[in-house]
Amino acid sequence: MLLIGIYSGIVAYLELEYWQLSDTSYVKNITIMHNMLGFVISLLLVFRTNTAYDRWWEGRKQWGNLVNTSRNLALKLSVILQDKDDKAYFKKVIPSYASVLEKHLKNKEVSLQLFEDVDLEIDHQKHKPNQIAHAIFNKINELYKAKKISGDELIILNSEMQSFTDVCGSCERIKNTPIPYSYSAFIKKFIFAYVLTLPFGYVFQLGYYVIPVVVFIFYVLASLELIAEEIEDPFGDDPNDLPTEKIAKNIEKNCIELLN
Structure with missing residues (x-):
């Protein structure tokens, strides 16, 4: 100037x-x-x-969708499951998806402290959010085989499982397709x-x-x-980027409240 x-x-x-x-x-x-x-x-x-x-707002809508998906899954599992250990597993893993996705979009390393109390290993060479989604679905499938979840309840939970991947794919599309x-x-x-x-x-x-x-x-x-x-790139650490880390912590707080 x-x-x-x-x-x-x-x-x-x-x-x-x-x-x-x-x-x-x-x-x-x-x-x-x-x-x-x-x-x-x-x-x-x-x-x-x-x-x-539009790119910024689309990213915010997708993370809002992730908040609702995590809450709905935690809410349904809190009612369906009776075993405290099963609830403790999901109390840790469901919010970890948001935390891992936030770091995945910022190209940051995932801290192993996220999975200290859970029998879950993350391969850092592979797609990390997919591994978390796979672990959640695998655990739900095990509970179904153990008769802790009925077939109807498994169908009810399927929409939330699919939504995780949809949110991740939409965020990656925004990040990997610049102007x-x-x-x-x-x-x-x-x-x-x-x-x-x-x-x-x-x-x-x-x-x-x-x-x-x-x-x-x-x-x-x-x-x-x-x-x-x-x-135009909402998934960073600049002041005007989306507060994804704050949203992830809010998801963790909500899941703990619902599954306690």
Whole structure:
């Protein structure tokens, strides 16, 4: 912004004081180009920001779905199961899916402390959320074979089991499909070229006031692009990313309350 202000001041000085182009009509007509391009750039930025926000909101909806799925599974198992050891297993494993998924999306290592009280080994070379989902389904199947869960109850639990994988797949789709680089690069070049040509036309109407005006326009346009870049990947540790770690801890709290 400081450099844009200095650049605008230099252009204003050259046109008004050095070249004295105030009576040159063809220079004044540059504003017509800005009026036409301003509409185009506004459409591009609106589309860019909306696309990035849709990715952020889709990620939030999927994690909201994970919260509901974990609660529903814990609620149903708390009623169906009578053995305390079985409940203790799910009290540990169900919230661990959210914790493992959160680290999986951030490419972090999974802490072995998550599974201290559970007979479960995680292969770090394989897809970790799938291993947790497999362990949950395998335990439910064992309980079915042991006659602790009926066939009807197994069918009731199936929707929650499927939802785990659906949430994971949707989050991976958002993470692994970024906005095309060519599209983002074009908007940056467009903003830069648009702002650099602004002082040439408007300096005759605004005089040296063109300096703060151009700086403010650059601030608005560049900020919209930076906001879109900030939120298009919602699974990180930036301030504007989704609070997935907090959501995972909330899931753990809810599951413990339901299965105690």
